[in-house]
């Protein structure tokens with residue numbers, strides 16, 4: 001991978017960056033995504049934010065090597081604290097767990113007033129992001145799911161608007177599976193949820209041997225419920 005030929009995962013994220021955006025890529029690591037966006041002429045201004053020193057140094061080095069120091073500003077800090085209010089209108093956060101992404105958004109809320117689009121790529125736990133979007137007035141405008149090197153990734157793009165759009169059918173299964181993804185049900189979607197469901201069934205069988213304590217019973221009920229949501233969704237296609 002280089003900054004022209006990104007991974008399929010990061011290319012999918014880049015695809016959602018509106019032309020001419022002022023971008024903040026939070027948790028940028030090597031700054032591949034902002035470098036790509038500038039080199040492809042998608043943006044001319046980007047902030048690459050990093051909390052950890054190693055990745056921050058990698059980002060600085062990458063931006064210098066690519067000769068993009070007039071366009072990409074590498075800043076060290078936690079989440080959206082690297083962004084000044086009103087400085088950017090598009091935020092990408094990719095390659096982390098959904099809970100961490102939702103937490104970064106929650107703690108940096110005041111920096112999102114002028115942001116028009118969020119592009120979020122959780123490696124796991126997209127449900128935490130969908131819940132945060134719903135509670136904070138962000139409408140999902142698109143969702144993608146893709147497989148790369150044996151791993152399945154989701155990419156969520158959101159703009160301010162009625163957050164309940166797309167969830168009319170079933171809020172619970174929409175939050176878990178993705179309201180837009182479960183309509184399309186492409187191959188990676190079916191593979192991911194078939195695997196998850198089989199895994200939950202395996203855990204359920206193990207729990208059958210674990211006695212009948214209230215917390216075990218609660219766990220079993222929760223798994224059964226999630227299995228039924230997934231089976232119902234998969235059965236719709």
Ligand code: SAM
Pocket residue numbers: 010026027028029030049050051052055077078079080093094095096100104
């Ligand atoms: N975004 C890149 C990608 O998708 O390929 C890098 C993903 S890397 C696995 C996650 C990066 O997020 C790490 O470099 C980590 O240091 C950074 N990170 C984690 N929590 C962060 C936070 N609160 N603020 C800024 N960066 C963070």
